[in-house]
């Protein structure tokens with residue numbers, strides 16, 4: 001289907017093609033100089049000590065769970081209103097995700113009060129996800145973590161470039177994870193990054209990313225190492241130089257593109273207040289610097305979200321729903337003990353994600369909001 005206004009769009013040009021060509025001509029295709037440069041630039045831009053590029057965001061989350069030493073019997077408090085990978089990564093280690101509710105229909109992030117009500121002697125960590133690039137209430141979450149000695153992992157897949165009090169989201173907790181999947185604010189097709197300021201966690205991540213081996217092919221190629229030992233049961237979560245080269249170019253465009261996303265978000269917000277005041281726009285009072293990855297709205301209670309999105313589809317406008325709550329998926333609720341997360345369930349039912357990408361023009365935003373106005377009148 002060809003959309004008049006798609007949900008998301010890439011910002012790829014001749015720079016990306018040239019970067020890939022350079023790698024192909026270098027004849028070194030897996031983790032090497034370009035990956036190191038990508039990691040160094042990412043760490044520098046985020047003012048974080050260690051950054052490891054990996055094969056995707058889910059691999060980053062798995063490594064984060066390993067880095068804080070999750071194992072069977074541990075519980076991790078996590079939102080349900082997120083992509084399923086957030087919770088799956090916890091389960092890969094044998095630990096159990098425990099789902100917390102969100103704050104409200106205006107703040108779709110995990111609720112500190114709900115987190116605190118779920119803490120018990122098995123709780124080992126809190127995994128937050130900054131919905132749409134808008135920061136969770138990190139001061140409250142860190143205070144809970146300190147009180148109960150819990151680790152904090154950030155799923156910053158939406159928040160690449162977001163800031164809270166001058167610091168980058170993803171770099172506040174013990175370990176942070178980013179995704180470069182093709183619909184994210186910067187992309188390498190598939191790809192991810194994991195960051196930490198903790199040297200011990202970094203050493204574990206470095207090992208686990210490549211089979212638990214003590215040296216890399218690249219080190220041996222350069223003559224910096226000859227043999228290797230295997231000291232952990234690791235994985236192959238390496239990225240290749242082709243995707244790292246895309247990442248470097250995309251990283252150079254990230255802040256400018258995020259700025260454009262914020263401008264479009266403001267336009268959406270003011271048009272929604274003016275034309276469809278019955279619609280709820282979450283994060284409308286947000287004061288921090290958001291990567292503005294998503295533009296979520298909640299249709300009024302009692303209005304069928306699917307009817308609205310079907311109408312928009314007829315106008316050539318693509319939308320999405322972030323997210324079907326994880327606790328309602330079959331593999332998470334089959335034990336008959338479905339959690340009750342009333343605010344999450346209500347918001348997920350009403351949520352429509354509107355088109356947002358840097359090349360969008362103001363006129364597109366007007367078209368989308370006017371179409372929502374028409375849809376609400378007709379239904």
Ligand SMILES: *Cc1c(COP(=O)(O)O)cnc(C)c1O
Nearest residue numbers: 056057058083085157179180181
């Ligand atoms: C995209 C995404 C992921 C997973 O990233 P992949 O790179 O697709 O593995 C995890 N969590 C959230 C919130 C995401 O949006």
